[in-house]
Amino acid sequence: AQSVAQPEDQVNVAEGNPxxxxxxxxxxxxxxxxxxxxYPNRGLQFLLKYITGxxxxxxxxxxxxxxxxxxxxxxxxxxxxxxxxxALYFCAVRDISTGFQKxxxxxxxxxxxxx
Amino acid sequence: ExxxxxxxxxxxxxxxxxxxLKCEQHLGHNAMYWYKQSAKKPLELxxxxxxxxxxxxxxxPSRFSPECPNSSHLFLHLHTLQPEDSxxxxxxxxxxxxxTxxxxxxxxxxxx
Numbered sequence: 234a235q236s237v238a239q240p241e242d243q244v245n246v247a248e249g250n251p252x253x254x255x256x257x258x259x260x261x262x263x264x265x266x267x268x269x270x271x272y273p274n275r276g277l278q279f280l281l282k283y284i285t286g287x288x289x290x291x292x293x294x295x296x297x298x299x300x301x302x303x304x305x306x307x308x309x310x311x312x313x314x315x316x317x318x319x320a321l322y323f324c325a326v327r328d329i330s331t332g333f334q335k336x337x338x339x340x341x342x343x344x345x346x347x348x
Numbered sequence: 349e350x351x352x353x354x355x356x357x358x359x360x361x362x363x364x365x366x367x368x369l370k371c372e373q374h375l376g377h378n379a380m381y382w383y384k385q386s387a388k389k390p391l392e393l394x395x396x397x398x399x400x401x402x403x404x405x406x407x408x409p410s411r412f413s414p415e416c417p418n419s420s421h422l423f424l425h426l427h428t429l430q431p432e433d434s435x436x437x438x439x440x441x442x443x444x445x446x447x448t449x450x451x452x453x454x455x456x457x458x459x460x
Contacts, residue, residue, distance in 0.1 A: 267448070276352070276438055276451035323391070327446075335404065336449065338391040
């Protein structure tokens with residue numbers, strides 16, 4: 234079955250510094266990968282996705298993610314963090330091992346951006 | 349977040365109560381989903397509907413009963429829940445089954 238791993242429970246970064254939230258995947262076939270963000274007391278918001286094409290995917294709020302096939306990674310990045318970026322970030326992969334292509338989510342990484 | 353709305357936002361219920369969660373999407377999507385989000389666990393997909401037909405049932409206990417009367421509305425009927433069912437219940441919709449999902453704000457459920 235397809236899966237994703239988010240190795241860090243929490244990432245701390247100072248405002249203005251670059252941030253990286255890590256995600257690795259395990260899939261059979263071509264991976265369809267997603268990043269979502271969850272702000273306190275809110276639902277998940279779609280940030281970006283990789284289906285095919287350029288390895289660098291640009292998304293909402295200045296975020297981007299780099300698909301690396303050799304390292305089976307899909308890390309989320311932003312050149313300059315904002316305090317308002319503090320939230321819970323989820324990586325997800327589309328599971329094609331069954332007839333229905335459902336999303337499988339990681340356990341989430343909490344990003345804390347300090348002023 | 350006005351694309352997918354959920355009511356109520358918070359719910360406290362006893363184990364013998366019956367309640368329902370409501371989800372409405374204003375995006376013209378054809379697929380709708382229920383997820384359960386518990387602390388320190390990945391999101392768990394519970395139910396999927398496509399064009400009002402149930403597509404997926406992930407071995408969810410029968411005390412959770414979904415209903416999809418039309419492509420814009422999705423309900424989750426709750427009956428004789430357990431304290432371990434306390435969680436954030438998220439609704440999502442997508443244009444089709446294989447397309448990007450958009451989530452509502454969730455209903456925070458506490459079972460006493």
